[in-house]
Amino acid sequence: MRASSLSKCFNTSIELELPIKESVEIYNNKRPHLSLNRLTPNDVHKKPSRISLRL
Template sequence: GYDCYQNALAERVNGILKNEFLLYECNTISELKQLIDESVYVYNHVRPHLSLNMRTPAEVHDSYLCPA
């Protein structure tokens, strides 16, 4: 079923991709795919998130898999 909160999350992620990562126009679909792949990697592994106490999503995920 449709949940309006799911759309809000998708719109937030799309906005972050457009405003922070996809800053130039790609000439081919393969360029766009590569740029999106790099952007998702940076978002998950490099960019700290305030809501995660300045940790990356990957760090938080890994901490649940292997608690210290």
């Protein structure tokens, strides 16, 4: 989600639905995570091999 979206006021929960879905999409599919060896969560779940996670 872009920073400009964070400052927007929402009047209903329906208005929040798209920004939340976009944020989850970015978090799970586009944003690499250091604890997952710079992979996205969905990349980790797709791989059949074992991946050593940083703790």
